[in-house]
Amino acid sequence: MSVLLEMKNIHKVYPNGTAASRGVDLQIYEGEIHALVGENGAGKSTLMKMLFGLEMPTSGTILYKGEPIALSGPRDAIKYGLGMVHQHFMLVPSLTVSENIVLGEEPKQGPLSLFRDRGTEEKQIAQLMATYGLKVEPQAKVETIPVGQKQRVEILKVLYRGARIIILDEPTAVLTPQETDELFDSIKALVAEGYTIIFITHKLREVMEISDRVTVLKAGKTITTLMTKATNPEEISRLMVGREVLFRVNKRPAEPKDAVLSVKDLQAADDKGAPALRGVSLEIRAGEVLGIAGVEGNGQTELVETITGLRRSTGGQIRYLGEELAGRSAGRIRAMKVGHVPEDRQTAGASLTSTIAENLILDHYRNPAFRRGPFLNARKIKEFARTMMQIFDVRAAHEQVAAGSLSGGNLQKVVIARELSKNPKLLIVSQPTRGVDIGAIEFIHSEIIKRRDGGAAVMVVSAELSEVMALSDRIAVMYEGEIVAVLDNTEALTEEEIGRYMLGLGTKTEHPERKEQEAI
The missing domain is CATH 3.40.50.300 (P-loop containing nucleotide triphosphate hydrolases)
Structure with missing residues (x-):
């Protein structure tokens, strides 16, 4: 493979004295998937912003096909075929998918090209979607589509502008496992067509699964670049963090006591007024972690928001230490520890x-x-x-x-x-380690378990099933706004069994009313 892009001795020092890059070297080969990893604050995103012209290096050289280039802004980067999909989406929610894709680059027709050529626009977008398997309803408002489809819209935006080198900054941070698989299929299709991908991630499993090479950054410096097939997650994490990292959660068996939170037949609507919670019942005791598993969009967000006072319930009870929470403001609930x-x-x-x-x-x-x-x-x-x-x-x-x-x-x-x-008595944590590096994940997990062992009742909601299983003492599975299974997290429990309930292929709960219904 030939070197397509090169960054040599890149330094970036901000006016306040913060040094984000301290002599970084990076080589990107044409047609490869190159992973960029490092702890939070290692300088990954800053480096890519400089490559995309969003920030200027203090010193150093960027070369494209061996020739030095100057990038004074994203338009310059786009001229060289560079496109960037940011970690936090840059979409206009009130516009349609199609309008977001072509925004600022709309095809024109008529006298003096004054009018938008919707026919050409539709054909171009349909062709892009078909070629790379990035299917999204073109006329849907972006605010109404799932997060995985928003990710596709971002990729379609850079493809529409002619990008051949695509920078993906934490592209799976908000995706479900299924959406991640679909994204990886699309990335592989792009590479098969000759595209080059730079992939920033904290998830070492993804590095091993999809990348050809991986560069490790630490404290704004390049540590090394490795062939992915010649390394392993343990070596990469050691280079990132500077020590051995545990890939499991050390915890003793829970010693649960009295119930801290009891939810019974809870009902709530989503932002469009449609039923989101359909009679949810659960209990969390002091000294235990209850994990909530499920494909995103099955009521987890509404459950957390209703318990914490950010969303009104339409029925049912929420009792915390014997007091009813329904109807209380978020501020009053937070003041109750x-x-x-x-x-x-x-x-x-x-x-x-x-x-x-x-x-x-x-x-x-x-x-x-x-x-x-x-x-x-x-x-x-x-x-x-x-x-x-x-x-x-x-x-x-x-x-x-x-x-x-x-x-x-x-x-x-x-x-x-x-x-x-x-020191909360009830701790509700949604996506605790989303976008967090491997060393920080270990620390956050240990802090959650420390709160459990200190007598707090803990609810953990995560799109990462492995995280739910690592932290939880019991696991409640949500499907279409209901708790369809409550499972003891024993060694015999498998991801496959939980996955069946996540897909709505069975029910298994601890609630007597549910058991009576199942028996009828």
Whole structure:
């Protein structure tokens, strides 16, 4: 294979002194799938932003087919056939799939090319979808389609603009296993047509499954580039983190006590008013982790939002330590020592324009420990923030850095640090390690188990079935807004058995009313 792209001795230092890249070298071969891995804050996304012209390197050289190139913006990158699919989608929700794909590059017709040529647009998009197996309804509003289809729209956008080198930044972070498989099929189809893929990921299983070569970054430097078939996840993780990483959760058997949360016949509607929860009943006891498994879109989001006061129930009961939660505001529920890590850290978990310190005290700034009379105690807040950043390994220059400037994984650590610092009696965690590196995953998992062992009742919702199985003592499976199975997480339980219930191929619950119905 010939070298298509090369980045030589790339440095990036921001005005505040933060060095994101410290002499990175990267070679991309034509027609390969090249994985880029590293801890949160290692400089992966910054490096790719420089390659796509979104940021300028402080020093260093970028070469295309052996010739130095200058990229002053994305338009320059597009001229060289570069396209980038960002970790957080850049779509306009109110526009259709078709309108998003052609936005800014609409085909024109008529006098002076004043009118949009919808016929040509439809043909071009249909051909792209057919060629690469990226099927999406062109006239559907983006706000109405599943997240996996939004990912396809992003890829279709860069293909429509003629990209031959596609940068995928954490492309599977919000995808279900089934959607990931479909994405990989599309990537392989692209490579078969001569495309080159740069694949940023934290998931080493995916690196091993799909990449040809892998480059490891650490602290803004290139550690090494390996042939994927000549390495293994243990070696890659050791290079990333600098130590051996456990690929399992160390935990002793749970010792559950009294019920902390009891949900009975809970009903709720989705954002369009359609039934999302259809009589959900479950119980979480102090000192145990209840995992919620299911293909995304089967009511998990609505269940969490209804329990935490972000969505109104339309029927049923939610009792927490004997008190009814239904009808209470999210603020009142959080004040009752209920911790909640939401699935979308950007829109629901953090204030991106606020500092790290402000995010860490976001809902408990009234705590006397953070006040001096009627005023906030800046010194105490600073000390608390620095302590949390150290404990949770938040990589940033200082506590006054804006949360929106953090990598996805570091922002997740800020959200988790805030929620765990309150020592909640009920902890609800959605997608705890989405977009987080392997070392941080190990730490977050251990902290969740530590809260369980300290007597908290914990609910974990994750699209990663392996994560649900690693953390949970019992597993409730959701399908079409119902709990179709509640399973003890013993050594005999397999992913295949859980998968059957996830697909709606059976029921098995602990609730007497369900058993009576099944017996009829």
